[in-house]
Amino acid sequence: MSAEYNYxxxxxxxxxxxxxxxxxxxxxxxxxxxxxxxxxxxxxxxSNGTKSIARSEPPQPPRAAIKPAAR
Known part of the structure; x- marks a missing residue:
């Protein structure tokens, strides 16, 4: 044992x-x-053929949501 012991x-x-x-x-x-x-x-x-997460163009709204402008 060491002569000097610290608690x-x-x-x-x-x-x-x-x-x-x-x-x-x-x-x-x-x-x-x-x-x-x-x-x-x-x-x-x-480059492995999987689809990239980044989009090259913004997402388009669904066609049913597009309404003609009221005149």
Missing amino acids: RRDLGLAELLPAIAIGLGAGLAGFYLARVMAEKTPLVPR
């Missing part, structure tokens, strides 16, 4: 708060970055 003391809330805040901040930053990367439009179209 660990209990930490109070004031001493744990900075570590908790850093952990929450890092978790939120990681979640935000993952969400941004998952939602971004791909710069290069997919």
Whole structure:
């Protein structure tokens, strides 16, 4: 055994708060970055033949919703 032995003391809330805040901040930053990367439009179209998520033109409304203009 070592001649010098240190006992660990209990930490109070004031001493744990900075570590908790850093952990929450890092978790939120990681979640935000993952969400941004998952939602971004791909710069290069997919080449494996699957349909790309990005649209080349805006979606059109259904034909039943198009009404002639009243005169």
